[in-house]
Amino acid sequence: MRSLHTALVHYPILDAQGGIVTTAITNLDVHDIARSSKSYGCESYFLIHPVSAQRELVERIQGHWREGASAKRIPDRKTALAIARVVPSLEAMFDSFGGRSGVELWATSARKEGMTITTYAEARTMLEGEGKPVCMLFGTGWGMPRSILDACDRLLEPIASHASDYNHLSVRAAAAITLDRLFGDG
């Protein structure tokens, strides 16, 4: 089985008008996606943010749950937050894998001309085999720009339901669902 990692991108990110922005760290993104990542066997959860004060915020949250009063109240949380790793850029994340060639980048994307989309059934089979670690990228804000999707090695089909045309999941929900589709027993 290949090792799976998650990453939450805060820059470069699209805003509502299609411009490129940096989004702020959200406390519950740290907690929820760390808990989901750990529950589906991910080895690390990267929070990618170019601003050092924002990276320090994540480290303070981790410290609070590792050593603070909350560590006693909910000891399980420490285990999830321990896999969270804060890095300034995608390039810095690649260093953890020995460089860009040491990891496969995956993301979900709406189907666009000229792009091959992988189904979740195909992706599950790929993860069961041997190969490089896989890092599943998730975007904050209005999602990741084309430049990041173009840099991915594989694009998975977007999450959808036959029961609704409305499709505006939070990134916390989208990450949980993606992990369940890749590694869940359902």
Next chain:
Amino acid sequence: MRSLHTALVHYPILDAQGGIVTTAITNLDVHDIARSSKSYGCESYFLIHPVSAQRELVERIQGHWREGASAKRIPDRKTALAIARVVPSLEAMFDSFGGRSGVELWATSARKEGMTITTYAEARTMLEGEGKPVCMLFGTGWGMPRSILDACDRLLEPIASHASDYNHLSVRAAAAITLDRLFGDG
């Protein structure tokens, strides 16, 4: 296809020591579970809370996204929050279905002696057919007490992954995954 509804229970709820408590409304529970519910075609998302000041908080959040500055910034959010309904108790929720017999209550549960557990494959088939509306209950805090599980018409298997023994999903993640397993295209 049967109609699906979600409900988030804030009382009676278990605390870490197994006692019965009332939990506080969390802003992102309102948003995330409304967005997930709407994205999977649910007709309503009930927030069950016995304290009127907490119920008013949900109504203020809804108003802010229906009429406030945020309504212009993210118009899609209004559509999701419009299905949120705040009620003081399970009994008050039953009234929306013409009484207890007008709805089937479902929840997830770890397998316990003397209980029949439904798989997600079975549940999907049940939802495709004809029948009463189904309301999927989710618990805050440390989960719902046995008294609520005993009152359910059907218990689904707990969410699990073969990739991990750690299993501490947020309720926002658990709700998203459950809806995807019931109505997703994955």
